[in-house]
Amino acid sequence: MASTEITVKAAQDKIGELADRDADSTESELRYMAYGARLRTALRAATRYVAYTSDVGEAFRPVVPPWVVTAAYGVSWLYLSGDVAYDSYKSYHRGPSPVEAANFSEPVRIGISAVQRATFQSIASMALPALTIHTAVAQSRRAWRNATNPKVKAWGPTMTGLAIVPLLPYLYDHPVEQATDRAFDWIREKLIERNQLKKDDIDSAKK
Numbered sequence: 001m002a003s004t005e006i007t008v009k010a011a012q013d014k015i016g017e018l019a020d021r022d023a024d025s026t027e028s029e030l031r032y033m034a035y036g037a038r039l040r041t042a043l044r045a046a047t048r049y050v051a052y053t054s055d056v057g058e059a060f061r062p063v064v065p066p067w068v069v070t071a072a073y074g075v076s077w078l079y080l081s082g083d084v085a086y087d088s089y090k091s092y093h094r095g096p097s098p099v100e101a102a103n104f105s106e107p108v109r110i111g112i113s114a115v116q117r118a119t120f121q122s123i124a125s126m127a128l129p130a131l132t133i134h135t136a137v138a139q140s141r142r143a144w145r146n147a148t149n150p151k152v153k154a155w156g157p158t159m160t161g162l163a164i165v166p167l168l169p170y171l172y173d174h175p176v177e178q179a180t181d182r183a184f185d186w187i188r189e190k191l192i193e194r195n196q197l198k199k200d201d202i203d204s205a206k207k
Contacts, residue, residue, distance in 0.1 A: 058133035059161030062141070063154055080121045087117040103192045116184040124176040129168045137161040 061069050091113040092106075100109050137157045144156030 058130055059137055059158050059165070061134075061137060062157050076126065080118070080125060083121055084114050084118045088114045099192070103195050112184065112188065116180060119184075120176055120180045123180070124172045128172045128176070132164060132168065132171075133161045136164055 058069065088110050091110050096104065096106070096109055104112070137160065140157045140160040144153050144160075147153040147156060
């Protein structure tokens with residue numbers, strides 16, 4: 001068996017194992033990919049100081065070309081797409097609950113799960129961290145504006161942004177997850193109610 005086939009099989013086995021355990025990427029080091037993956041390009045352009053970060057692209061904005069930040073965001077959106085695909089696979093692998101089986105087709109059930117995960121990741125991994133880091137870097141420029149050392153003046157805002165990175169999962173993951181779960185539970189309830197009304201109308205028409 002070729003080495004590439006072995007690698008693919010090992011990856012498939014690992015994904016299956018994670019799905020069986022209902023593992024969540026936010027509960028492992030994979031969570032930091034949402035924040036750190038986008039920064040690889042930026043880090044190569046500036047420094048290798050940071051291993052796992054959040055919105056480093058934003059933190060490095062004052063010291064790297066704009067295209068580096070744009071490319072970094074592209075990497076993060078790629079991660080988000082992969083995470084949504086994995087969560088959809090978990091949903092498919094796990095199968096529907098009795099309530100879901102009675103009210104949703106399989107494409108609808110998995111689609112709702114995918115949209116829910118995409119909503120969570122878009123807010124918790126992209127929007128709020130980007131806003132936080134961008135604001136921190138922009139505001140800290142005022143504090144470092146009077147620094148006499150040019151390097152300190154240039155890198156001060158970036159290091160301020162990087163200092164916030166480790167806190168981001170703790171700040172946003174849990175509250176965003178709770179809000180997303182409640183919102184989509186409500187959506188599911190409304191869809192079930194609508195389906196029930198349709199069934200009642202059909203039953204009434206038959207009588």
